[in-house]
Amino acid sequence: MSPLENPTRNRLQRLWLCEALRLREEHAGPLEDGEANRQAQRAASGLPERIEARALWLANRDGQLQAQQHWLQGARMALGLLVLLAVLSGAGLALSALGDGQRPINVFWAVGSLLGLHLLLLCAWLLNLLLTGKQPGVLGRLWLWLSEKLARDARAAQLAPALLLLLQRQGLSRWLLGLLVHGLWLVALLSALLLTLALLATRRYGFVWETTLLGSDTFVSLTHALGAIPALLGFTVPSADIIRASGDAALPIEAARHAWAGWLLGVLLVFGILPRLLLALFCLWRWQAGQRRLVLDLSLPGYSLLRERLQPSSERLGVCDAAPAQLHQPQAGNHTEGSQGALLVAVELDPLRSWPPVLPKGIGDAGVIDSREQRKQLLDQLNRFPPARLLIACDPRRSPDRGSLALLGELARSAAATRIWLLPPPPGEALDSARLGDWHRALEQLQLSYSDSAPLNWLEHGHD
Incomplete structure (x- = not known):
């Protein structure tokens, strides 16, 4: 379930959460809120409503709810x-x-x-x-x-x-x-x-x-x-x-x-x-x-800093956020409203690997995500045009670190259905069984389907 789909708090409780998060960020520094800002921009149009949606998402993630x-x-x-x-x-x-x-x-x-x-x-x-x-x-x-x-x-x-x-x-x-x-x-x-x-x-x-x-x-x-x-x-x-x-x-x-x-x-x-x-x-x-007259004071510094992030005057790439005060467990999900089409994307592949494979007609190729700028551009695109089916290719020779798993969860929440393709090793190499087991456990914890063969038929038609 998306954080914004939790049981709705009354208006006082939502404004109360906004104020509590403002005090927390003033005391401990800005939170990691990239996905929260995107979810808030999708959920509301006005700045006060986006601040409330952002606070609800972060409070759900960090346990404030x-x-x-x-x-x-x-x-x-x-x-x-x-x-x-x-x-x-x-x-x-x-x-x-x-x-x-x-x-x-x-x-x-x-x-x-x-x-x-x-x-x-x-x-x-x-x-x-x-x-x-x-x-x-x-x-x-x-x-x-x-x-x-x-x-x-x-x-x-x-x-x-x-x-x-x-x-x-x-x-x-x-x-x-x-x-x-x-x-x-x-x-x-x-x-x-x-x-x-x-x-x-x-x-x-x-x-x-x-x-x-x-x-x-x-x-x-x-x-x-x-x-x-x-x-x-x-x-x-x-x-x-x-x-x-x-x-x-x-x-x-x-x-x-x-x-x-x-x-x-x-x-x-x-x-x-x-x-x-x-x-x-x-x-x-x-x-x-x-x-009934209770509103947020948007002139406070904590809310003024959110204005450009939640209602940017122009789109900017490469925004670097401060490290989060507390790490959180990555979560997957899905987005079903208005989703259509199929998309293939790869995460941090070896440059020597031949990519992309031959794709059936009608399947989009989002390329390889290697940098923060590419990640933000793709997530912004998926936020506007969520695909019905998303296939994410990963190299199981790399360790499934927290950053990679968080990216997989965020990508999965931008599509109606998601599968992970654990790529085979290049000819002459073998996969580390312990590392492959780490990938399997991590993906099962995220509740994401995975396979070691290309599910292109599912990507093209929606079934195997």
Whole structure:
């Protein structure tokens, strides 16, 4: 299967791969991308689409696609751990606020225990959003760190920085991490609400307020102010008489306990859960809207250098690329769209050998490939006019090195069907059996058919 025929990633994942490869090439130098550029030129017409196609091809070859999937799996596992932590934290808030029921609950201490940290961090998030909006925050950094650790793939090291750079350039990181933060707080507060309901339903609590400096009117006003919005939603609010009476001791009256419990639940819902829910929905809306505007910054040096290679103003021969940072295993394949005709080509033959043989009418001769320039010219021609049948002649007296095998695989991917012709030795010479065995193993690994006799009938008619 061609790298460009892999299951299509969504647009964010494709742009993410482009950014990760850009960082990798800036750090380790340019990659060997001759075939990737040709495949990208064949697959798309615009420069951004060609950059995406090139990145997808190289990522498939070098394992970045698999590393991205490992990182995403690690991100899901990290999110699951954070959700579990949020559930436990919410339960801890409820237990610390209500206690075991042996002592009366100070209602304002209970509100502070349930909502104090939430409101403090909510104000900090809003302040960060207004001032910079680009810092990931504690939960965001923890999630990214856990995602990378759980990925367990060294090739995923540049994925997290690439994702942050891509999103920050479009101002989207604040909304993604904001969705994460508000979602986790929403889970924690819902957990606190559910456990609070369970405790209030199974234990008998008394409610009091205590003060040394303030008067009862102050607590009456504060209680009514906090309960105004919950009252609109149907939650009970203690009357002024109940509030004043609760300043001395917990009232044994059932109505008083119900009023204070309803007030506490309403305050938790209105000032804790609803703000986090609304902010999470707002961040989700901004995130989804921003994804549609997400594009590559083609002014960056890494992408500017690709412009001439992917959209050349003129065709040039003999382009020399830097050595690849990591060798890859050659692969064969086929190209079936628009292929027609038959072609014979030889690779690195002895100049003393008589070539080409007598060919039937209608079979093209591509000559002998000896240089980088000839290789590029032939591959460019096959990219435009792929043959239905391609016969590649090789001299088995030479060793099947990595460069030769890579060329065979690349040629095979440019034709609908390919066979290898292992030429017989000149008269008076014999083939090295060990070297011939190396050729057989290498071609079998490439899944290419081979023979030691000329399959000219197959080349002419498509069968033997």
